[in-house]
Amino acid sequence: MPDLYPFRVGTNMAGPVLLEHGTIAQRDRWVRNMASGAEIWCQMFSEPDAGSDLANVSTTAVRDGDGWRLNGQKVWTSRGEYADWGICLTRTNPDVPKHNGLTMFALDMRSPGVLVRPLVQMNGDSHFSEVFLDDAFVPDEQRIGETHGGWTITLAVLAHERAGADRSAPTVGGTTVPLWLSRMIGTPALADPVLRDRTMRLYAFDETIRLTQLRTLANQRAGRKPGPEGSGMKLNGARSFKARAALQATAGGAHALLSDWDGHVDLLTAPSMSIRGGTDEIQLNILAERILGLPSEQRTDRSVPWAVARRGIA
């Protein structure tokens, strides 16, 4: 199975959203190249002051002739170093409440004024970057959705990201046995009753994720858009990845402390699963408020112009 990671923002997030919200010209221009892998996309949402509170982005886009000038800083931009295009969330009106003044663009990552600086992670990779935008020009035809309608596009991208089909562990051949379990079968670890119990619990959990994924895919094939239920998928996917990494480390014994151990990268990657794509706490908030209908948490900046609310916290 080839590694499809580089292509996922295009195929799983920006592509489906262009099909839902893009113009015909935009779909013609980008979607085919996303599907063929000819062009790689990255997601430019997070900023130093806008992660969980994503609607707080402060990268500006200001009208300039037949396009826009972008200024600001993005961070944690996975694939940023080698991406051709970025789906980039900007602020186009600071004088309205934060969700109402945002606009989404497709940014050519090789435009003048785009500087990408890779960041090194604790697992040794540097797959994400910080990106500085200094008067980068974007033609208006690269605006995705309505001017000031960027929050709608953001929610659509995030829903696709969280419902994404890559959450459960890969299986072996045509079976439902996950790769991690196939690696443990026949090892001394499974002779230990406590580890065997943990393994089987995790297998059962993983299987529920796989089946939920199949349901999500069936819904998408039937033309239904993913909604807040993707947060459950995101949460369980992170829990499964972390439990798997911890189980394998326990089974690996002292050797698992060494960097030449097979599961080393997974072990050091595991904590990030609860952060990327929105943290566990944010997924729990979404599930509580939008699925269970529980009272929402206090939000004092919803009806205040962004520029005013921002001065309040500065």
Ligand SMILES: Cc1cc2nc3c(=O)[nH]c(=O)nc-3n(C[C@H](O)[C@H](O)[C@H](O)COP(=O)(O)OP(=O)(O)OC[C@H]3O[C@@H](n4cnc5c(N)ncnc54)[C@H](O)[C@@H]3O)c2cc1C
């Ligand atoms: C490996 C990796 C890859 C990433 N790739 C990308 C990418 O390609 N593109 C991109 O745009 N971003 C990317 N991100 C960024 C990621 O989306 C953010 O890190 C994430 O949304 C959290 O934002 P933050 O880091 O600013 O933390 P903060 O928002 O500052 O959160 C700090 C802590 O406070 C908690 N918290 C915050 N608000 C609440 C609340 N209302 N209720 C309860 N708890 C709360 C959080 O759960 C967290 O524990 C990536 C991150 C990682 C780790």
